[in-house]
Amino acid sequence: MNEYLLEMRGIVKQFGGVRALDGIDIKVRAGECVGLCGENGAGKSTLMKVLSGVYPHGTYDGDILWQGEPLRATSIRETEAAGIVIIHQELMLVPELSVTENLFLGNEIRLPGGRMDYDAMNRRAVELLAELNINDVNVVLPVKQYGGGHQQLIEIAKALNKNARLLILDEPSSSLTSSEIAILLDIIRSLKAKGVTCIYISHKLDEIEAICDTIVTIRDGRHIATTPMRDMSVERIIAQMVGREMNQLYPQRQHTPGNIVFEARHVTCRDPDNPRRKRVDDVSFTLRRGEILGIAGLVGAGRTELVSAVFGAYEGPFEAEVLLEGRPIDTSSPLKSIRAGLAMVPEDRKHHGIVPDLSVGQNMTLAVLHQFAHASRIDGEAELRTVNEEIARLKLKTASPFLPITSLSGGNQQKAVLAKMLLTRPKILILDEPTRGVDVGAKFEIYQLMLDLARQGMAIVMVSSELQEVLGISDRVLVIGEGRLRGDFVNDNLTQETLLTAAITH
Ligand SMILES: Nc1ncnc2c1ncn2[C@@H]1O[C@H](COP(=O)(O)OP(=O)(O)OP(=O)(O)O)[C@@H](O)[C@H]1O
Ligand SMILES: [Mg+2]
Numbered sequence: 001m002n003e004y005l006l007e008m009r010g011i012v013k014q015f016g017g018v019r020a021l022d023g024i025d026i027k028v029r030a031g032e033c034v035g036l037c038g039e040n041g042a043g044k045s046t047l048m049k050v051l052s053g054v055y056p057h058g059t060y061d062g063d064i065l066w067q068g069e070p071l072r073a074t075s076i077r078e079t080e081a082a083g084i085v086i087i088h089q090e091l092m093l094v095p096e097l098s099v100t101e102n103l104f105l106g107n108e109i110r111l112p113g114g115r116m117d118y119d120a121m122n123r124r125a126v127e128l129l130a131e132l133n134i135n136d137v138n139v140v141l142p143v144k145q146y147g148g149g150h151q152q153l154i155e156i157a158k159a160l161n162k163n164a165r166l167l168i169l170d171e172p173s174s175s176l177t178s179s180e181i182a183i184l185l186d187i188i189r190s191l192k193a194k195g196v197t198c199i200y201i202s203h204k205l206d207e208i209e210a211i212c213d214t215i216v217t218i219r220d221g222r223h224i225a226t227t228p229m230r231d232m233s234v235e236r237i238i239a240q241m242v243g244r245e246m247n248q249l250y251p252q253r254q255h256t257p258g259n260i261v262f263e264a265r266h267v268t269c270r271d272p273d274n275p276r277r278k279r280v281d282d283v284s285f286t287l288r289r290g291e292i293l294g295i296a297g298l299v300g301a302g303r304t305e306l307v308s309a310v311f312g313a314y315e316g317p318f319e320a321e322v323l324l325e326g327r328p329i330d331t332s333s334p335l336k337s338i339r340a341g342l343a344m345v346p347e348d349r350k351h352h353g354i355v356p357d358l359s360v361g362q363n364m365t366l367a368v369l370h371q372f373a374h375a376s377r378i379d380g381e382a383e384l385r386t387v388n389e390e391i392a393r394l395k396l397k398t399a400s401p402f403l404p405i406t407s408l409s410g411g412n413q414q415k416a417v418l419a420k421m422l423l424t425r426p427k428i429l430i431l432d433e434p435t436r437g438v439d440v441g442a443k444f445e446i447y448q449l450m451l452d453l454a455r456q457g458m459a460i461v462m463v464s465s466e467l468q469e470v471l472g473i474s475d476r477v478l479v480i481g482e483g484r485l486r487g488d489f490v491n492d493n494l495t496q497e498t499l500l501t502a503a504i505t506h
Helices: 044-051 076-082 099-103 118-131 148-160 178-193 205-211 234-242 303-311 334-340 349-353 360-372 380-393 410-422 440-455 467-473 496-504
Strands: 004-015 018-029 033-037 061-066 084-087 166-170 197-201 214-219 222-228 260-271 274-288 292-296 318-324 327-329 342-345 428-432 459-463 476-481 484-490
Touching (some): 018 044, 018 214, 033 044, 033 234, 076 084, 099 148, 178 197, 178 205, 197 205, 205 234, 234 440, 274 303, 274 484, 292 467, 303 342, 334 342, 349 410, 360 380, 410 440, 440 459, 440 467, 467 496, 476 496
Parallel strands (some): 084 166, 292 459, 292 476
Antiparallel strands (some): 318 327, 476 484
C-alpha cells in the first residue's frame, strides 16, 4: 500500500507565455489536512485545477499519482468518480436554480423511467444542510435568495453530497461570518475523523493553524517546503510564502486627520422585500480630511447597506443626506456619487466589481474612459500608459493588461477593482472588505496605499470584518449593530473586546 494518497510530480502549467506552475512536486498522506499556502498568484488555484481535471490531462506537464496509480483525467467528472472533489474559490452555483437543484446538479436522483425524483432530492438536501447546521434555508427557493455566506455553505453541502476521499477547499471562508467559519472548521474535523483527506487554501492563516496537519508553501509556481504544522508558526508560514521575514503586518500610521470634509446624515435603508423593516436606522457620521474610518460590526449588522446607501448603490428604498466640504451633494446613484467625488470598492467583487468579459486594462479604465476620449476616439496610448502606471503602483501581478480579468488570481482581481476606483481621483474612498482574499504581503501594500492616500488628504471609509485590521489601520472606528450606530471610538488603545462588546450590546 502506497504511503501517499496523492503525489503530484513536476507539474508545469503554462498559459500562453505565463508559466503559472513551474515544476511543482507535492505529496499528501491519506487522512491528513494539508494547508496550501502562497501569495496571490503563486499558483494555488491553478495546481488544484490541474488536480481536479478542470485542466485536463495533456494541457499540463508532469504526473499525478492517485492511490499509487497514474491519474490522467480529462474532466471533473472523472476526478469526482475517483473521489476528488473541489470547491472553487469563485462560487459556481446557478443563481436561478433552487438550492436542491444546485446541490444535485449533474448528480440528480431519478425515478425509474428517468424523471427527476424531486421529493427524494429535497429530503436529502434538507438532511445535507442540517449536517452543516443550516436550518434556515428553504431548499426549493432559488439560490440567489441567499447571501454569500449561505451560498458558500450550500456549495460545501454540494461537495459533501459527492462522497469525497479528497476534498479541496479553495478559500472557502472568505465570505463566511466567524460563526460560520467555526461550523466549517468543525465539519472539516469531522470529515477528517471519517478518514477524508483535505487540501485547504486560505489567506486566513489562523484557520490554517487551527486545522491543518501539514503546510505546503508555494511561491511563483514552485514548491518551497512541506512542513508539519507542529514545527510551524504563522510567522514561519508567512516567511516561506513571501520569501522574507515580515515582522510587521501593519505600516506605521503617521498622518493626522484634518477638518471635517464629509458628512452622512440620517441614513436609513429599508429591506427591499419588506419596506417596514429597517436594515439601517438613522445612522449619521462624519469624516475628516486624511482620516481612515473603520466600520466594524457583526456580519448582517448593516455595514454594507450603510456605505452602499451613502454611495447610492443600495438596492432597496433608502434615505441619506450627504455633504461634501459643507455642501449637499447628490449621491442618489453610483454615477452621480463618482461625479461628486466619491468612490466605492464593493464587497462582492464578482457581481459588482469586475466585468468578466473585459481585459484587465479595460476594467481599470471603465469609470474614467471619458478622460481618454478625444473627438469621439479613445486615445489608446494614453489609456495604456495610465493602466501600466496603476499596475506598477499597486504591484498588480499580470503578464499583460490585455489578458481577461478573469485570468488574474483572486487577490489581483481585487487590486484591479481598487485601481479602477482610484483612477476616478476621489476625495472620499469607501472600501468594503478591501483585503478579502488578499495575501499578507499584498494586504500590507494595500494598507500602505491607504495610508499614503490619507496622508495626501483623501478620507477613507473601510468596512471590515477583521477586527485586527480595523484596529491596525483606522484612526477612528464606528461600530454598527442591528442597523444602528452603537459606538464611535478614537483608535487609541482600543481593543477588540471594546468593539465586540459595543457590537452586541444594545
Ligand atoms: N486562465 C489563465 N490565463 C492566463 N493566466 C492565468 C490563468 N489562470 C491563472 N493564470 C495566472 O497564473 C498564476 C497563478 O494563478 P492562481 O489563480 O493559481 O493563483 P493563486 O495562488 O490561486 O492566487 P490567489 O491567492 O490570489 O487566489 C497567476 O499569475 C495568474 O494570473
Ligand atoms: Mg486562488
